[in-house]
Amino acid sequence: MQVNKNVSLQAYNTFGIKTACGELVILESKADIEKAFDLFPQSIIIGGGSNILLAKNPIHSVILNRITGIKIISENDKGVQVSVGSGHNWHEFVRWAVSQNLGGIENLSLIPGTVGAGPIQNIGAYGTEIKDVLEKVEFYDFEKRKFRSLLPEQCHFGYRDSVFKNHLKNKGFISQVFFNLTKSSYYEVNLSYKGLTDYLNNLNIKSPTITEVSNAVISIRQSKLPDWKELGNAGSFFKNPEINIDLFKKIKQSYPEAPSYPIDSKTIKIPAAWLIETCGFKGVQYGNVGCYLNQPLVIVNYGNALPAEIIDLKNHIQNQVLDKFGIELVPEVTIVQ
Ligand SMILES: Cc1cc2nc3c(=O)[nH]c(=O)nc-3n(C[C@H](O)[C@H](O)[C@H](O)COP(=O)(O)OP(=O)(O)OC[C@H]3O[C@@H](n4cnc5c(N)ncnc54)[C@H](O)[C@@H]3O)c2cc1C
Incomplete structure (x- = not known):
């Protein structure tokens, strides 16, 4: 855990807002979670800062989530169960899954931010939502001071919504997320979104692979959305x-x-x-x-x-x-x- 004093948060939010904070606590391991929140209670949690508007200046303390790592927990003929550190970059995780030919999250390519923030608003794009592949969410409960696991039905997922935006808002920290990904031979890509099928049809790709779907999503997104590093x-x-x-x-x-x-x-x-x-x-x-x-x-x-x-x-x-x-x-x- 690293603590830096009086830091500008401009580089830590995709809006590029120049808010400052008194203490920036960089959390790099699960072992430090309890200590970080004991020492800096009421901190604002920031992952990739891509779904946040920092309208307070200065902010007293910020916990910046940099707990990374992808681990295969179990594997069978059809797929794998994977645990991912909540501070891992979401798109890096998608790239890893695509490179392993594992299906389930390729439609969510290029969404900015961290893995741990994904369940908070049930990130979604091109006909897929994170809830479709979620096994469970590990959550450090501030009040109970312990880690608990939430199954998808306990997360009350809705459209850009979950228990973490409601009942559990500001009540804890998502530390790890577990996913079920499917091996390509058992997997059917999700082409329910018309814009995606149109794009692939234009390229004359009739039965796209996981990689081709991911590449198509990346191209469509790059043509529609501004690059937050520039704007x-x-x-x-x-x-x-x-x-x-x-x-x-x-x-x-x-x-x-x-x-x-x-x-x-x-x-x-x-x-x-x-x-x-x-x-x-x-x-x-x-x-x-x-x-x-x-x-x-x-x-x-x-x-x-x-x-x-x-x-x-x-x-x-x-x-x-x-x-x-x-x-x-x-x-x-x-x-x-
Ligand atoms: C260009 C662009 C395109 C986008 N496209 C999409 C899209 O297609 N679909 C979509 O769903 N979203 C999209 N988003 C929104 C955003 O990328 C996602 O919501 C993403 O999951 C936010 O992750 P983050 O780590 O940046 O969260 P932050 O912005 O850092 O945090 C968001 C909220 O979650 C809280 N939080 C973050 N991490 C944790 C944690 N570990 N435990 C507890 N609370 C936490 C924060 O305190 C804050 O309240 C887009 C954003 C941008 C800039």
């Missing part, structure tokens, strides 16, 4: 709202082109990006902040943005969408205030 951002700022079908029918009367995805007989999901674009935010820039041209759901930092500027834009978008459509947009990004 600070935290990915989708808002969740796609799930709304009552009656409200959707009303919206359809004025906007026949409104896109939707059915959830059940009473509920549909409507893309937040469409709502934001229809309110005129696509590609807008206000001072240091704006909505990305290719994907208006992504709020970007054009350089030197203050957290207050991002929050003002967030509020402005929420108010406009509420006024126009009667829909409340809920942030996906954690705001530390």
